[in-house]
Amino acid sequence: MSGDILKTDDGKAGPPAWLAQALDVAVLDVRPSLAAGEDPLGLLLTAADAVGFGGFLVVDAPFNPSPLRRVLAARGFSSYGRRLGPAHWRVFFHMDGGQDWDRDAEVDVLPEGALTWNEADGLHVDVRKLTPPLPMLAILRLLDGTAGLDALVVHHERLPQFLIPELAERGWQVVRTAEEFQDVRLWLERGS
């Protein structure tokens, strides 16, 4: 896994703050409907109608559903899209009045299910919602397997105490942290 194969978001930096709350929401997968030649728009709009202010809707689609995102933006939804793989996009919608309606990031998915992407401050990995020991495994896989990697930003649910001895053995350490709701960020650096 190499950070240089990841493509960067060309506009806004990283995922929106509300994304952490959307990760628990059940996914509405419209790929089977589209594969069967059906138009899922009615289904999607019905699902969107059921979302109250502050709520979420998560959709899996075989492409970036830009028209749907524009339609829902007009109804007050911000959206954040991630390309999870070939013919697989996941778009998170948040009913917040459409304050921040259109973000995309092309991400890579590690075997443990962690998401990685690049931002201005380097490679990021999101290990939230993974059950132990998968977060540690994903982080160490990146550290051990990414040539030339000297810094990594981790999005975690908590300070990963059990990771500290493993980092130390590899000459890495946590140099800075920041805690927001459901997003503990750790800046890891090699040899500092």
Place this chain on the structure above:
Amino acid sequence: MFAGAFMMGAKDRLLPPSVPFRFFATAVLMHVAGWAVLLAGAGDLSGYMGGLGLPLAGLHLITLGVLAMSGMGAAFQMLPVATRRQLGPVWACRLSWWLFTPGVVVLSLGFATAWTWALHGGATLAVAGLALFAFLVGRNLMQVSDLPGVTRHVWLAVVSLVLLAGLGLLLVVDLDIGVLPDRAAVAATHALLAGYGFMGMLTMGFSMVLIPMFVLSQGVPDRVGTRSAALSAAALLLGAGGSLAGSGAAAALGGLVGLAAVAVHLKAQAAVLKGRMRKRLESFFRLVKGAWVVLPLSLAAGIALALGLAPDVTAPLWGLLLVLGWLLSFATGILQRIMPFLASMHSGANGGKPVLLSHLVWETPLTLHVAGHAGGVALLAVGLVLHSPLILTAGAVLGLAGALSFALFALVMTRRYQAYENTKNKGTPPE
């Protein structure tokens, strides 16, 4: 600014190091004491089928003093991290140690001497400590809906603990007033629930998190964990029920179902090892692998005992393979790894560079511990089969030598950790 300064929401699940390490240090000392008492009573081991005396005292120093003690320390430290839920107030964790440790010492003294006050007082204290532990763990598990593979095993352990503690108290009371119609059946059920139920289920449940974490591999899938928990529950029900009712056939059937549970568990662990990132397995894994080999053998011996085959050999052999062969091998193997790992983790928890695992670990005594333990268990097995007091004594000597070597490792590790912390606290950058 370092993480620890404002990471309380995430950090507060980490207990102070004094909590787990008081359990681990006590387990290391009880390990030596247990082997020493077994050595003192080696002449009584051949054909041992139960009853007061040095073998019973040594057995409980190992089961309660090492296995339960390290299981409690590990659970207090690991469970809140694995389940991401609070386990309990620190004072309650400490109180469980203060109740349990003197209880184990006094109860073992009572087993060795038949002093009634020691049997009653020790049993009461030990059960009180275990009850508090069961309450704290149960309260933690009630908040958890994910991780079913782990939590179902731990629930089985908690239920077994309640039952075995009740039966244990009955057995102690029975010494005075003879309330039990079939004392041997109750004692066998108590042993089965203690070995396979309480410690066994803790071992299997924690293996699903600890082994992947230590070898850096994917965890065991929930569906596999729930399958092995369901089979284990059926095996425990059949085994304990059959044993209590005096039905050898039902108990043997429980053993067979237990073998199926073990097959599921070991297959899952093999898959964990196959997919690991850490290619070189550390020295502690010699004991873990040995434990995995002995686990099905203990069940085979238990089945033979349940069917009445040569009970003067299969009864003590079953106890040996279950307690020393499987559980003690696994527990001390995990202690070899978890003690320096937690020391390193705690040294980095409050900022600064943590002490390296490789700096804390002295390999030579660990290797001697493995050799002494393996040789001791093997000689004891041979001695039981051949009814040879000489071989049994030699086995206990080897086991004691291994335990002393492990204690030396723990002492050196503690000194290295303290030296590092002292240097760090004085402001000198540690090497």
